[in-house]
Amino acid sequence: MSHIQLVWPNKDLSLRASGGTGYEWVQPTDSRLLKPLKFKQLTARQLNARVNVLAIGDGLDVLDVLTTQTAVLNGGIRLVYIDPPFNTQVNFRQYNDSMLRPMWLSMMRDRLAALRPLLSENASVWVHLDDTELHRARAILDEVFGENAFVASVVWQKKTTRDSRAAFSSNHDTILVYAPSGPQKWKTSRNLLVKEDALLRNRDDDPRGPWADAPFTAPGYRKAQQYDIVTQTGQILRPPKGRSWYATERTYLDLLADERIWFPKGGDGSPRLKMFAHQLRGLVPFTVWGATDTGTNDDAKRHLMSMFPELEVFATPKPESLLERVIHIATNPGELVVDIFGGSGTTAAVAHKMRRRWVVAERNAHTVIDFLLPRLQQVVDGSDPGGVTEATSWVGGGSFEILHVSPRFGTLTGMCRPEAIKQHLAKLAETRSLSLPRKERSAA
Ligand SMILES: C[S@@+](CC[C@H](N)C(=O)[O-])C[C@H]1O[C@@H](n2cnc3c(N)ncnc32)[C@H](O)[C@@H]1O
Numbered sequence: 065m066s067h068i069q070l071v072w073p074n075k076d077l078s079l080r081a082s083g084g085t086g087y088e089w090v091q092p093t094d095s096r097l098l099k100p101l102k103f104k105q106l107t108a109r110q111l112n113a114r115v116n117v118l119a120i121g122d123g124l125d126v127l128d129v130l131t132t133q134t135a136v137l138n139g140g141i142r143l144v145y146i147d148p149p150f151n152t153q154v155n156f157r158q159y160n161d162s163m164l165r166p167m168w169l170s171m172m173r174d175r176l177a178a179l180r181p182l183l184s185e186n187a188s189v190w191v192h193l194d195d196t197e198l199h200r201a202r203a204i205l206d207e208v209f210g211e212n213a214f215v216a217s218v219v220w221q222k223k224t225t226r227d228s229r230a231a232f233s234s235n236h237d238t239i240l241v242y243a244p245s246g247p248q249k250w251k252t253s254r255n256l257l258v259k260e261d262a263l264l265r266n267r268d269d270d271p272r273g274p275w276a277d278a279p280f281t282a283p284g285y286r287k288a289q290q291y292d293i294v295t296q297t298g299q300i301l302r303p304p305k306g307r308s309w310y311a312t313e314r315t316y317l318d319l320l321a322d323e324r325i326w327f328p329k330g331g332d333g334s335p336r337l338k339m340f341a342h343q344l345r346g347l348v349p350f351t352v353w354g355a356t357d358t359g360t361n362d363d364a365k366r367h368l369m370s371m372f373p374e375l376e377v378f379a380t381p382k383p384e385s386l387l388e389r390v391i392h393i394a395t396n397p398g399e400l401v402v403d404i405f406g407g408s409g410t411t412a413a414v415a416h417k418m419r420r421r422w423v424v425a426e427r428n429a430h431t432v433i434d435f436l437l438p439r440l441q442q443v444v445d446g447s448d449p450g451g452v453t454e455a456t457s458w459v460g461g462g463s464f465e466i467l468h469v470s471p472r473f474g475t476l477t478g479m480c481r482p483e484a485i486k487q488h489l490a491k492l493a494e495t496r497s498l499s500l501p502r503k504e505r506s507a508a
Contacts, residue, residue, distance in 0.1 A: 070203040072166040079170040081122030083474025085160065085427060087167055096472055103129045104482045106466040106489055113138050116416065116462070118440060119425040120432050120485060121469030123404025126425040127178045129469050136423060140184025142399035143420075145390055145411050147192040147382055148172065156379035158407075158431050169200060175404060176208045180244065182402075186253040188215065188243040188394045192382070198238050205242050215241040215250060220386060221355040223362065239390070254393050256346025264341060270323065276344060277326050277336040280310045288312050296331025310337060349393055359383025367450040368408055371439060378408040378435050384451030387414040395420050409436035413443050413451065417458040425469075429479045433488055440464060441492075 074089055078097070082088045090097065103121075105111065111134040119126040130136050149161040151168045163171065179189065189209065193201055206214065218239040227233040243250035264274035281303055282289065289308035293301045293316070303309050309316060319325050319337070326336045355363075364381035387410050395401060397419040403411035406426030415422035426432050442448040446460020466489065468482040478484065 069207055070169070070200060072169050074166050074170060075173075077170065079167055079174055080473055081125055081427065081471040083471060083476050084480065086474065087163075087171065088473045089170075090473070099472060100132070101125050101129050101472060102470040103133070104468045104486075106468055106482070106486055107464075109463070109465055111136055111465060111467070114421070116412070116421055116464035117423045117467055118406075118409075118412065118432070118436065118464050119423065119467040119469055120427075120429055121425060121467075122427050122471055123425040124175050124178050125469045125471055126404065126423075126467070127175075127182065129467070130423065131182065137182050137400070137402075139400065140187065141179070141182050141402045141423075142184050142187055142396075143391065143394040143401045144179050144183070144187070144189040145192070145387065145394075145401065145403050146175075146190070146405050147380075147403070147407065147411075148405045150194045150196050152194065152196050157376055158379055158434075159428055165197075165200075168197060169204060172197075172201060173204050173208065176204065179402070179404075180208060183244060184400075186243075186245060186250060188241055188250060188254070190218075190390055190394070191240045191242075192220075192237060193240065194237050195234065198240075202240055205240055209242045209244050212246050213242045213244050215243050215247040216351050217241070218349075218351050218353055220353045220358060221360070223360050224355050225362075255396070257349050257389070257393070258346055259341075259344050268323075268326065270338070272340055275338040275340050277338055280316075280325065280335040280337050281307045282310050283307055291316075293335055295333070295335070296327045299332060301334060309335075349389075353386070353389065357385070358389055359385040364408075364410065368435065368439075370450055371442060371448060372435065375434055378431070381408045382410045384410060384414050384417075385455075387411055388418065388452045388455065391415055391418050391420060406436055407431065409439045410451075412436070412440055412464075413448070416440065416443050416462060416464075417452055417456040422464075429485055433479065433485070437466070437489075437492070 077089045078092050079087050080090045113135040115136060117136055149159060151161060151163055153162045155162060191201060218241060219236045220239060221235055222237050223235045263276050266274040286308040289312055290303060291313045295301060324338045326338050327333055328336060364383040365377045368381055369377050391401060391414055400421045401415040402423045404425045406424040412422045412424040426436055444460060444462055468485060470476055
């Protein structure tokens with residue numbers, strides 16, 4: 065553990081969820097923490113190692129329940145992506161984003177610490193923030209995972225419009241990426257970005273299809289790679305000063321015979337190596353992600369508005385194309401993606417379309433009922449044409465289970481009570497392919 069640490073009031077206490085959306089400071093020795101949490105499964109199928117879970121409740125409580133009660137997390141979490149409230153001191157329609165700083169810090173520390181033992185060997189943890197708490201969050205992440213687990217901070221261009229009233233028109237968020245195994249080991253299991261097809265062209269009508277090209281040279285002087293190359297126009301070339309040809313003469317002649325060498329400038333230019341799609345190495349991701357590739361907050365809002373035209377749009381959704389890139393880099397099909405600040409459900413929706421397993425927790429029952437649940441139902445039904453549906457060739461399928469977890473402290477009221485949510489689900493089951501236990505279905 066690092067000798068340098070961030071300190072804050074009540075750091076030695078635990079911050080636990082209480083009824084509603086509040087929190088309570090609790091001594092780690094408080095005997096109430098030993099009481100098992102109450103939870104109800106609101107859908108019919110068994111929670112086993114293959115299911116996807118939409119959990120209604122505080123993320124820390126949900127992790128507590130899932131670790132002790134089911135096999136859902138067995139095999140380990142491969143990716144954690146969280147987009148928590150940034151603590152901007154603004155209150156959005158769907159959630160309050162104004163915590164006292166010590167509370168926000170403990171809230172984050174406790175939830176990251178609970179995730180840590182649940183990670184698989186090659187896991188990574190991506191924490192999406194803006195500048196409000198970014199530097200303090202990095203100190204917490206160093207404390208929980210170790211400084212050596214830091215991989216990168218990804219700057220995401222969240223908007224393309226300018227705010228002319230501000231000192232700086234901030235148009236980015238930052239995603240902190242940590243891998244407990246360390247960046248060098250994690251690198252060997254993460255996925256590279258797929259090269260754009262647009263880079264592949266077929267300039268010589270090669271029957272093997274389009275290709276990309278690279279200079280046929282390598283750095284440094286290697287004797288066996290210094291020889292004459294004759295261009296198509298008859299010009300005799302030697303490697304540039306301080307460089308060698310990319311391969312020995314023998315390999316070069318084989319490549320030439322195989323029509324893998326391209327002479328640009330009408331046959332007069334320096335040789336280039338042709339590479340077909342299957343021969344291309346992917347691209348190492350940059351740390352700056354532009355809106356063209358990964359979308360903006362407004363793109364995400366437009367997608368949600370097309371799904372829920374009758375609702376006031378969710379305030380802070382992230383675009384599916386951003387999550388597609390995160391999930392592509394950090395996981396393979398079938399692996400488990402976890403998000404404990406679910407919001408409108410972007411992480412779960414994209415993980416589902418990309419054929420990953422997922423667990424998502426959201427504390428606000430209204431957000432679940434209005435956005436998360438119907439959005440995921442549309443993904444399963446194949447009736448959401450937006451976001452990454454086309455890019456992932458998603459046509460519908462799969463399923464998920466719904467779990468309600470009550471906090472240990474305080475009491476739940478109104479829509480947050482499991483009975484109220486059950487009634488709502490029963491109504492929904494009449495029109496959608498939700499699989500509820502028998503009595504819930506007939507109770508409606
Ligand atoms: C920034 S939003 C997430 C947006 C999401 N990434 C999306 O694309 O829609 C944060 C969400 O975390 C939820 N939340 C806040 N505290 C929570 C907690 N302790 N446990 C679970 N969810 C929480 C809020 O209700 C809010 O919906």
